[in-house]
Amino acid sequence: RKxxxxxxxxFNVPEGATVAFNCTxxxxxxxxxxxxxxxxxxxxxxxxxxxxSGNEDGRFTAQLNRASQYISLLIRDSKLSDSATYLxxxxxxxxxxxxxxxxxTQLTVLP
Amino acid sequence: xxxxxxxxxxxxxKRGQDVALRCDPISGHVSLFWYQQALGQGPEFxxxxxxxxxxxxxxxxxxxxxxxxxxxxxxxxxxxxxQQEDSAVYLCASSLAPDSEAFFGQGTRLTVV
Numbered sequence: 001r002k003x004x005x006x007x008x009x010x011f012n013v014p015e016g017a018t019v020a021f022n023c024t025x026x027x028x029x030x031x032x033x034x035x036x037x038x039x040x041x042x043x044x045x046x047x048x049x050x051x052x053s054g055n056e057d058g059r060f061t062a063q064l065n066r067a068s069q070y071i072s073l074l075i076r077d078s079k080l081s082d083s084a085t086y087l088x089x090x091x092x093x094x095x096x097x098x099x100x101x102x103x104x105t106q107l108t109v110l111p
Numbered sequence: 112x113x114x115x116x117x118x119x120x121x122x123x124x125k126r127g128q129d130v131a132l133r134c135d136p137i138s139g140h141v142s143l144f145w146y147q148q149a150l151g152q153g154p155e156f157x158x159x160x161x162x163x164x165x166x167x168x169x170x171x172x173x174x175x176x177x178x179x180x181x182x183x184x185x186x187x188x189x190x191x192x193x194q195q196e197d198s199a200v201y202l203c204a205s206s207l208a209p210d211s212e213a214f215f216g217q218g219t220r221l222t223v224v
Binding site: 005010032034042043044045049063087091092097098099100101102103104 | 139142144146151152153154155156159161164167170202204209210211213214215216217218
C-alpha cells in the first residue's frame with residue numbers, strides 16, 4: 001500500500017457545486033497533514049493545514065478521520081479559479097524526514 | 112529573497128550531458144528538500160538537507176544524481192550523464208522544520224533529448 005493515496009480524478013463539476021476529495025494514509029502515527037494546491041505548470045502551494053479533527057477556511061473544509069486514516073477536502077460553491085490539482089501531504093514520521101505527497105486529484109470547474 | 116528561487120527555469124540537455132540545478136531557499140530555513148515531479152504525478156522525494164548536512168538521500172534514483180548544500184543555504188542538484196527518463200520538473204522546497212509548511216520554488220523543467 002502506498003503511504004498516501006488519492007483518487008486521481010479528474011473531477012469535472014459545474015460552478016457553484018460542492019466537491020469533496022479523500023486521501024488515505026498508511027502511517028497511523030501521523031499527526032498533522034496538509035493540502036497543497038498546484039496549478040498547471042506551477043509549483044505546489046499550501047492550501048490548508050490539518051492538525052486535529054479538522055480545519056475550515058471560507059469555502060474550504062478539511063477533515064481528519066484518524067480511525068479510518070483518511071483526510072478529506074470539501075470545496076463549497078466552487079469557482080472557476082478552483083480548477084487545479086489538489087495534493088494531500090503527510091509530514092515525516094519515524095526516521096523519514098520528508099513530506100510525502102499523494103499523486104494529486106485533478107479538479108476542473110466548468111462554467 | 113522573499114521566496115524559494117530556482118534556476119534555470121528550463122533546461123534542455125542532450126543525452127549524456129551533465130546538468131546542475133540551483134536552489135536558493137528562503138533565508139533562515141534550515142530544511143531543504145529536492146523533489147522530482149513527472150507529468151501527472153505528485154512530487155517524489157529525492158533528498159533532504161538540514162543546514163549543510165544531507166540527512167536523507169534515499170530518494171535519489173541512481174548514483175548519477177548528486178546534491179550538495181555546502182554552506183547551509185544554496186543547494187545544487189547535479190545529474191551526470193543525463194538520460195531521457197531524467198526528464199521531469201525538479202522542485203526545491205525549504206521549511207523552518209521538517210514537519211512544517213514547505214515553500215516551493217517554481218522548479219526547473221529538464222528535458223533530455
